[in-house]
Amino acid sequence: MLKDENAQLDRRKEHFASLLNAERIFVDPNLTASTQQTPCENLPEPGPPSVEEIQITLQRMKNNKTQGIGGISVDLLKFRGTAILLWLRMLLYLVWSTELIPIKIKEGIILPLWKRKGSRSDYSNYIGITLLSDPYKLFTMTLLDRSK
Known part of the structure; x- marks a missing residue:
């Protein structure tokens, strides 16, 4: 058990870094089925x-949830009316046209939550929850809706 607060923070950082940087699983490149798929170049480019x-998408998002790093909640986005919709449209248009997502929108806050089993001092008994910004969630949900 670590009693020094800095050592505890270092151990927590090391634990969650190992979870976030886990080894990726790659698909075998020999398993392609290009004959059964429609070529992407024939599809129209969506705007x-x-x-x-x-x-x-905004109406589907849940109310009364903790906002992420930007401090903009879903409640604020929903109840500001046409002005906020036009602001979101402008933001998503800039992201779409430049193909760059601002770093501040993608940032998240990782909170460790105890799984309610095992010792609280063992960091493998914690799960990391990431609080993302609501405009970023809106953008990803909009893209996900288009891919269905």
Whole structure:
């Protein structure tokens, strides 16, 4: 058991870094089935998300949840009306056209939560929960809706 607070923080950081940087599983490149798939170059290029798409996605997001690093909650986005929809449309248009997502939007806060079993001093008994910003969640949900 570590009694020094700095040592505990270092151990916690090491534990969650090992979880986040776990070894990736790669697909065998010999397993392609290109004959059964439609070529992507024949599909029309979709434009940036419309205000209607953003509004539909926003209505599906849950209220009263903790906001991420930006401090913008879903409740604020939902109840600000047309002005916030136009701001979100502009933000998503910039991301879409430049193909760059601002770093501040992608940042998250990782909180360790005890699994309620085992010792609290053993960090393998914790799970990491990431709080992402709500505009980033909105953007990813909008893209996910388009891929269905």
